[in-house]
Amino acid sequence: MTITQIPDGHVTMPKGFLAGAVSAGIKTRIGALDLCLLLSERDCAAVGVFTRNQVKGAPVILSAEHVADGKLRAIVANSGCSNSLNGPDGYRDATEMAQLAASQLGLAVTEVAVCSTGVTGVKLPIEKVRSFLPTVAVNADGGPSLAEAIMTTDTHPKSVAYGITTGAGSYTIAGCAKGSGMIHPNMGTMFCFVTTDADVEIEYLRALQHEVADETLNMVSVDGDTSCSDTFLVLANGAAGLPRIEAGTPDAEEFRQTLLSVCTHLSRELARDGEGAKHLIEIEVTGVTSLADARLIARTVSTSPLVKTAVAGLDPNWGRVLVAAGRAGVALEELRVSMRLQGELIYDRGKALAFDEAAMSKRLEEEEVRIEIDLGLGSARATAWGCDLTADYVHINADYRT
């Protein structure tokens, strides 16, 4: 049994997956890829989790319906327009987009998920989808272009793949994700698509996806705003020809671990590429009485504007971290709390330790900033990922449409 990260991994590395993308002019930047297809050549077990925002984009509503039976064959996605807050027109356009992809690929419409991302409240230019979707050619090298075509304010595409070799043979799990603003998933993230050529039993896959989403994508925050388009899809087509993975089978644990690795990798990349961010901030909270409380504290610290601006300013202002932890609503005892910054103990069970502020400020120049908080109360732990808040975040979002 070996699990290996594959260099330059992408979503069409698992057998039987094809992808392609074109520029349809939905994004304003000329020539930018913005319309794409992902196709499995075989039937897939498929599961999805979607935004819990009460305002749901039409594509989210439609895709949730299509994946409900545990089956998908394809995803059609666009960037540049999220087709949300468009009322019945939006749902009609999302349905037509699914129908266009289905007839082009020879599928039933319910085998296609639709994912749209970009500005809200603007009508989808469906005529551009009609004109350009037929020009999307899918092939086994298309994974990287798909990851690029779903980007909005992302500065680079985010893909990863792992190969797993068992006694019975080898298979692959790959994923791609997008999103760098309006990121505070309350289910999946903006978009995260995972492909695998393993054969996975659908109910096991469904349960596993929720567990993994809660531990990875739902622990990412760029700005605390939950999108109305968050979509996390996992497609397992069994093309590797290996025995079916179910709860309790010998290979289930490796599959679980690797799916967790894929989504952890993508979660960290989402936080690292937060709008305007210069630092990935990893917050580990230990010594908590319950997992839910540990996650709540980690997420609260990761969303604190004062923690985020302190990191941006290379300021080891640790008090802000503990004050943010204190407002999570979880009971804590100040004299049991400890905290480390970049591995160095600076607050020990209620007592601030002297440390070299200039040296620590220098260490905050590292691209990854690690904050550890120990509550000293229990054994539950959680990790959250965020990023610093810079003036660039403000510029990106103040001038988003101008």
Place this chain on the structure above:
Amino acid sequence: MTITQIPDGHVTMPKGFLAGAVSAGIKTRIGALDLCLLLSERDCAAVGVFTRNQVKGAPVILSAEHVADGKLRAIVANSGCSNSLNGPDGYRDATEMAQLAASQLGLAVTEVAVCSTGVTGVKLPIEKVRSFLPTVAVNADGGPSLAEAIMTTDTHPKSVAYGITTGAGSYTIAGCAKGSGMIHPNMGTMFCFVTTDADVEIEYLRALQHEVADETLNMVSVDGDTSCSDTFLVLANGAAGLPRIEAGTPDAEEFRQTLLSVCTHLSRELARDGEGAKHLIEIEVTGVTSLADARLIARTVSTSPLVKTAVAGLDPNWGRVLVAAGRAGVALEELRVSMRLQGELIYDRGKALAFDEAAMSKRLEEEEVRIEIDLGLGSARATAWGCDLTADYVHINADYRT
């Protein structure tokens, strides 16, 4: 019966209140007022609400103890250091600060509240309090200097006073507040001190303070971070010589309305003076099934970084407002929702209306931006106050200690 706002109102306008402030060198800016006293010449009915943050500054813990019996005679306050996260040393310094003020003013130590604001996790320079507190002279013109001495990153002091004339005579209610960062009160705000020479029954005052805090100070957010020092104190000394105000007495409603006016005024000023802010944003949510839900939606919109940056960029990107409303966790029906921006209907029961974006962008240059959301479901309503998020907020907080 008349209620009139008094020009240049401040907290020593009610009879029998004295105040004064000096520069003790606790703030780094030379000559800045940072140590002050507020004294009532007579016994007061006094009530306080304090931060719900699990990390509480030592002065908050001490002041909550001292006000528990419904009596206070004085407040001693400093800016430049919040004396929080200092463990037992912090509590000892807060206690000494109360003792110093009590002996100087001839009071019992439990008659003094202590309020400290500024950086967290730094020891209070108690020797500066020892040296400079004796130089604080209190008098009836000291209200403005007290409001100045409690400022941190505030750009201007915030005071207000109302005069009420009833058949029996006249009395005054006044207040001052401070705070422009780490402002998301979960009880009071950073500091809000209200004085009145009315004679108010303590249990009525206690209930009323909670009601008013929930409707005003608890609906303000600058950055979503709840301080560990939030303190809201009301002191009523009865010096006007009028009949006691109790629940159900003829004058109770005017007292309630005026206290609400004082705290609404100060709440709006806190939001308007948010760190780096160029706009006060007022969010009114109507048509909700419960008051709690209405407040939750209004507060969620007021804290959305994407809404705040859109206002900073003069971008009428209304979709961000509705997506933020959607993540509050309150059930809504898209086809019943309507929204106005600066009074203009731009989203009518699920349908986006065409509007002149350039003209609306121009209207967003106004210093007050008003957002109205109607859910079309019930009759509850709430108002929240926030401010825009500018690059200056980031600069102020990234460079706070450098």
